[in-house]
Amino acid sequence: MGSIFQIILQRLALGVITLLIVSMVIFVAVNALPGDFAQAILGQGATDEAVAQIRADLGLDQNYFMRYFSWLGNVVTGNLGISFAQMNFASNMGGDQLVGVVEQIAPRFKATMFLAGVTAMFAVPISITLGVLAALYRNSIFDRAVNITTLSSISSPEFFLAYILILVLAVLNPIFPSLSNVYEGMALGEKLNRTMLPALTLTLVVTAHMMRMTRAAIINLLASPYIEMARLKGISPMRVIVRHALPNALAPIINVIALNLAYLITGVVVVEVVFVYPGIGQLFVDSVKIRDIPVVQACCLIFAAAYILLNLMADILSILSNPRLRHPK
Amino acid sequence: MTQQLLKIRGLKIEGKSDEVWKPIVNGIDLDLKKGEVLGLIGESGAGKSTVGLATMGFTRDGCRISGGTVDFDGVDLVTASAAVKRNMLGKRIAYVAQSAAASFNPAHRLIDQHTEAPTQHRLRPKAESELDGMGLYHRLRLPDPDHIGFRYPHQVSGGQLQRAMTAMAMSCRPDLIIFDEPTTALDVTTQIEVLAAIRDIVEQFDTAAIYITHDLAVVAQMADRIKVLLRGDEVEEAETRAMLLAPREDYTKSLWAVRSFQRPAKPAVSTGVTPIVSLKNVSAAYGKSPVLFDVAFDIHAGRTVAVVGESGSGKSTTARCITGLLPPSQGHIEFNGEALPLDYRKRSKDQLRQVQMIYQMADTALNPRSSIGDIIGRPVQFYSGLTGSAKRKRVEELLAQIELEPEQYIDRLPSELSGGQKQRIGIARALAAEPQFIICDEVTSALDQLVAEGILKLLAQLQDDLGLSYMFITHDLATVRAISDEVVVMKDGRVVEQGPKAEMFQPPHHPYTDLLLSSVPEMDPDWLTNLLNGRGVDNIGDAAVGKM
Numbered sequence: 022m023g024s025i026f027q028i029i030l031q032r033l034a035l036g037v038i039t040l041l042i043v044s045m046v047i048f049v050a051v052n053a054l055p056g057d058f059a060q061a062i063l064g065q066g067a068t069d070e071a072v073a074q075i076r077a078d079l080g081l082d083q084n085y086f087m088r089y090f091s092w093l094g095n096v097v098t099g100n101l102g103i104s105f106a107q108m109n110f111a112s113n114m115g116g117d118q119l120v121g122v123v124e125q126i127a128p129r130f131k132a133t134m135f136l137a138g139v140t141a142m143f144a145v146p147i148s149i150t151l152g153v154l155a156a157l158y159r160n161s162i163f164d165r166a167v168n169i170t171t172l173s174s175i176s177s178p179e180f181f182l183a184y185i186l187i188l189v190l191a192v193l194n195p196i197f198p199s200l201s202n203v204y205e206g207m208a209l210g211e212k213l214n215r216t217m218l219p220a221l222t223l224t225l226v227v228t229a230h231m232m233r234m235t236r237a238a239i240i241n242l243l244a245s246p247y248i249e250m251a252r253l254k255g256i257s258p259m260r261v262i263v264r265h266a267l268p269n270a271l272a273p274i275i276n277v278i279a280l281n282l283a284y285l286i287t288g289v290v291v292v293e294v295v296f297v298y299p300g301i302g303q304l305f306v307d308s309v310k311i312r313d314i315p316v317v318q319a320c321c322l323i324f325a326a327a328y329i330l331l332n333l334m335a336d337i338l339s340i341l342s343n344p345r346l347r348h349p350k
Numbered sequence: 351m352t353q354q355l356l357k358i359r360g361l362k363i364e365g366k367s368d369e370v371w372k373p374i375v376n377g378i379d380l381d382l383k384k385g386e387v388l389g390l391i392g393e394s395g396a397g398k399s400t401v402g403l404a405t406m407g408f409t410r411d412g413c414r415i416s417g418g419t420v421d422f423d424g425v426d427l428v429t430a431s432a433a434v435k436r437n438m439l440g441k442r443i444a445y446v447a448q449s450a451a452a453s454f455n456p457a458h459r460l461i462d463q464h465t466e467a468p469t470q471h472r473l474r475p476k477a478e479s480e481l482d483g484m485g486l487y488h489r490l491r492l493p494d495p496d497h498i499g500f501r502y503p504h505q506v507s508g509g510q511l512q513r514a515m516t517a518m519a520m521s522c523r524p525d526l527i528i529f530d531e532p533t534t535a536l537d538v539t540t541q542i543e544v545l546a547a548i549r550d551i552v553e554q555f556d557t558a559a560i561y562i563t564h565d566l567a568v569v570a571q572m573a574d575r576i577k578v579l580l581r582g583d584e585v586e587e588a589e590t591r592a593m594l595l596a597p598r599e600d601y602t603k604s605l606w607a608v609r610s611f612q613r614p615a616k617p618a619v620s621t622g623v624t625p626i627v628s629l630k631n632v633s634a635a636y637g638k639s640p641v642l643f644d645v646a647f648d649i650h651a652g653r654t655v656a657v658v659g660e661s662g663s664g665k666s667t668t669a670r671c672i673t674g675l676l677p678p679s680q681g682h683i684e685f686n687g688e689a690l691p692l693d694y695r696k697r698s699k700d701q702l703r704q705v706q707m708i709y710q711m712a713d714t715a716l717n718p719r720s721s722i723g724d725i726i727g728r729p730v731q732f733y734s735g736l737t738g739s740a741k742r743k744r745v746e747e748l749l750a751q752i753e754l755e756p757e758q759y760i761d762r763l764p765s766e767l768s769g770g771q772k773q774r775i776g777i778a779r780a781l782a783a784e785p786q787f788i789i790c791d792e793v794t795s796a797l798d799q800l801v802a803e804g805i806l807k808l809l810a811q812l813q814d815d816l817g818l819s820y821m822f823i824t825h826d827l828a829t830v831r832a833i834s835d836e837v838v839v840m841k842d843g844r845v846v847e848q849g850p851k852a853e854m855f856q857p858p859h860h861p862y863t864d865l866l867l868s869s870v871p872e873m874d875p876d877w878l879t880n881l882l883n884g885r886g887v888d889n890i891g892d893a894a895v896g897k898m
Contacts, residue, residue: 245452246447246452246453247452247453247454250453250454251455251466252408253403253406253408253439253444254439254444254445254518255436255437255439255440255441255467255470255471256436256467256470265457268457269455344502345502348505
């Protein structure tokens with residue numbers, strides 16, 4: 022087992038380094054956005070003095086390196102800074118309670134994770150089951166139907182799927198609410214009920230990848246001698262696939278699941294907008310609009326971390342799914 | 351012994367190639383009584399495995415049974431439903447595959463795979479099957495039979511896996527077991543243990559068996575009767591002893607005659623001549639684990655040195671050291687008296703040219719998307735700088751040298767060639783560099799005996815014409831006998847014995863050489879029995895444990 026821990030530690034270290042590089046890219050990219058907060062907030066009638074004043078207040082007049090390292094230092098200690106919008110509001114209106122970016126993002130992030138989690142709970146088992154069945158009945162009508170359905174749903178724009186679901190499940194048959202404005206402290210049942218439509222929409226979006234990879238990975242193995250052996254032992258086709266093929270097909274499936282879960286965390290802004298779901302995606306887009314750099318950077322960093330962490334977990338799980346590494350000679 | 355178990359009549363099987371169904375097996379009859387062992391022999395492409403699988407009512411993807419009946423104990427497996435067949439498979443007819451390493455599922459422990467058939471067929475509960483499995487492991491003389499089943503396939507050696515697979519086939523006490531080349535992938539010393547184990551257990555349980563192999567000497571030990579197949583047709587069938595004594599058909603006789611090829615020995619090398627290649631105390635390691643220890647031997651101009659040993663003995667690693675692919679950790683290699691740089695990247699073009707290699711698997715050693723002309727033309731251009739029509743002319747010369755009609759083959763792809771022809775292309779590619787020294791790494795072990803003999807004759811002819819030196823890596827002692835001048839025996843990364851061929855095949859031997867030599871199956875049907883009696887059964891078991 023020693024070697025596994027070594028591999029995992031290596032991957033973790035690599036993840037941290039990747040995150041560091043990503044932080045630089047984020048910083049450079051965000052600062053390369055045309056215009057800045059001062060101009061965005063003051064609009065057309067901005068005087069140079071007013072712009073300079075706001076910039077000085079926010080520390081935008083310091084050089085890039087200083088700003089990067091002070092930001093990085095703060096991030097490492099868990100301080101993501103204070104939103105420009107908040108600061109500006111406070112200095113104009115005289116409020117003294119500043120809400121940090123962490124406090125601002127936390128509820129949004131929790132909501133996003135909740136939506137991603139509910140979606141994953143539907144999508145992952147459904148995809149794997151459909152993939153296994155499609156592999157079992159490959160080239161049958163069932164296989165083709167599943168492929169066509171999942172491919173059509175992934176090929177349609179998300180908002181289109183969302184409106185169809187609203188039409189069918191909220192308007193024609195009022196089963197779920199069409200607005201998903203969840204908030205903290207809401208009862209779990211109610212929260213689930215309101216999350217259902219966006220979760221279903223996202224399930225339709227991510228199922229195709231995972232299902233098709235499951236099917237392909239299993240079919241890929243069906244010509245292996247050990248599958249032939251299992252058949253020649255008189256094992257039922259279902260058991261051949263579930264017990265003999267699936268365990269050896271896990272690595273590619275896990276990787277595709279990780280990619281789709283990362284997408285659920287980082288790429289669902291359209292669905293959030295349609296259902297008025299208070300996730301992190303909307304906050305991110307709003308902040309980009311007004312060049313609220315601390316919030317944008319924090320969101321980017323969270324997105325990057327989510328990708329890195331999920332891929333890291335996928336790597337580790339793939340390694341663990343290999344009996345050669347789990348049980349060395 | 352009288353009750354009929356299996357009756358195959360007019361079995362026809364077709365395979366799909368290029369969207370057209372072509373016959374593979376053209377009407378075979380086969381009868382098997384309870385407890386009887388039938389040997390099915392033939393070259394690759396004869397349809398042995400296809401017939402073996404069809405006996406279970408099974409065809410691989412792209413094949414279909416197009417006619418005939420397979421009557422197993424009153425049930426026609428050709429027309430039976432999938433459910434009826436499933437109920438037979440594993441339970442009444444079991445299968446032992448060629449490569450146990452590939453046929454055990456890597457994701458599950460041996461015992462779980464062993465108990466799967468009896469539990470799925472609802473014969474007995476899992477715990478009982480586990481105990482039974484341990485008993486079978488014990489009978490098959492697997493080391494540590496009570497615990498070996500709890501290992502994963504990759505934790506167990508090839509010979510042990512093959513016995514574990516035989517145990518697995520026995521798990522439901524079937525009436526018939528199909529053995530599909532079960533020892534082909536094993537070393538000779540391991541092969542004996544597996545053969546003995548299979549023969550014993552088949553006798554003990556009075557199981558009928560179909561034993562498929564291309565090795566006559568092996569089938570002579572195992573079978574009561576032998577059936578010879580050639581390209582999907584039966585050539586002849588007879589009791590084992592009768593067939594060995596007096597094969598009727600010419601084809602069968604030609605199979606028997608293959609082992610007779612032997613080059614005359616060359617006179618001994620006079621002392622003081624500088625060898626072409628000289629290994630000076632070479633040691634090497636993969637990463638931190640050492641694999642070669644102090645290997646030293648010479649290869650003289652125009653001669654063939656056979657390097658023999660079991661898998662893992664360091665034969666191929668030695669070749670990698672000579673080519674510079676794996677720089678030795680200690681020692682050095684001299685070529686015509688001059689030290690070669692250890693790493694191939696530091697060698698000059700001329701030094702690279704002098705050492706060429708021919709590989710075991712011509713299939714994977716040739717680029718499937720390049721034409722034969724390109725495959726051979728590339729080294730011609732690289733080493734001699736010829737282009738255009740001069741290059742083509744040289745390629746044609748090379749093709750003529752390996753006895754393939756240039757016009758006919760130069761524009762073909764490797765997939766359009768037979769195994770023996772592909773290996774000839776591999777030889778031509780090595781010759782294209784105009785080397786003095788060629789390493790042949792198990793070049794005949796993937797080929798049928800007749801084809802292999804053709805390759806050996808060609809190599810011998812080229813040696814006479816071009817004065818080449820060969821290092822011939824092999825585990826097959828018949829090949830050593832046929833072609834070598836000197837022999838180097840390796841074990842566990844060390845040279846245990848070396849000398850001229852005539853001496854090596856005469857006693858006294860190093861004990862390990864003796865074990866190797868005595869393990870090569872002979873045509874005598876009593877060979878295995880006599881050998882086991884001679885060695886003593888316990889001895890065999892010890893050898894097994896010691897080696898694994």
